[in-house]
Amino acid sequence: MTYLRTAAGALLAALLLAALPATATATAAERPGVALSQSQGGKGGEITVSGSGWKPGALLMLLVCGQATPAQGVVGGTNSCANTDGRAATVDAKGAFSRRLPVAEPPSPCPCVVHVAGVTGQQDVVDVAFTVAGHPTAPLPEPSGRGALRVLTSARLEGSSGVLVWFGAPARREVVVTLGNLGRTAVRDPVFEVGTSHGVFSPQYEERQWRGTVEPGRKAVVRLPVELTAGAHGDYQVSVRYGGQVIIEQPWGVGRPWGVTLFWLLLAVVVPAALFRLGMAVVDRVRPPGRRRIRQSAAGRPRPARRAPGPVSAPAAGAGDEPTAVLPWFTPDSAPSENSPTTKGQS
Structure with missing residues (x-):
């Protein structure tokens, strides 16, 4: 029985040892690889970059970068790469690609690498050591832990203006962009700076922290709020800065708040x-009481119709009639009579 157990254990160990190399080989085959036609070159030359094991149809970006090693990746991010001399490559149906890349001096000193990163279809990153002849060399800086965030898609502004914005309320939007981490370290809760500028004025930046983690070789959709001052209108420029570098610039047209004008x-x-009605009320209160009562009575009672002027005939005297009143400017003694002489007849 002991012999059988020993034989079974030996057989199982042999099977495990035989399977380990096959598993390692399969894992290595699944990982994308990159090869260079030469390990060094001078400015103005060309090298051939080829790869295998990539996802068919993926779009890759090829760059010569400084301040980088295959182990630590591009420490300074894409700002340390010769971006203007980069090339794009598309993976064929077999998962392979081949592209000629011009040798350019990156803005940062060596050690240098050829940086191959997936843009669409695959987010893997592979760095291969490369020496740029005649380019300065300097020790790598201390890792800052910020990672290497890169804009993968064009930014856009999302949101709409409400009714209150038409009356001068602050306009609000969200800057939406897809960022990828091309570094070797994860980026946790990155802090961005968002600013707006109008005309010739420089942007005023405010810190906006995005909550989340972007693992190496991964991407994430970042949303950053932006807000203008009350009553702002016209053409504005929204800028997003990360690590001291402006990574996004987006125009923003804001309509005039016509509700304020109305x-x-x-x-x-x-x-x-x-004010006119108030003044009339004050004038009515300071008016004398008599005139105010007359005005109120006249306003409340219709005025009698006026008769047309005409000759007044005296009623005929009768037996039962009362004596007629004497006019004030005539007296019985001074009334003229028919027999009294006139002044003109006297001589």
């Missing part, structure tokens, strides 16, 4: 009318 027009009509 409010001031109505105010210009209502206030004078209210």
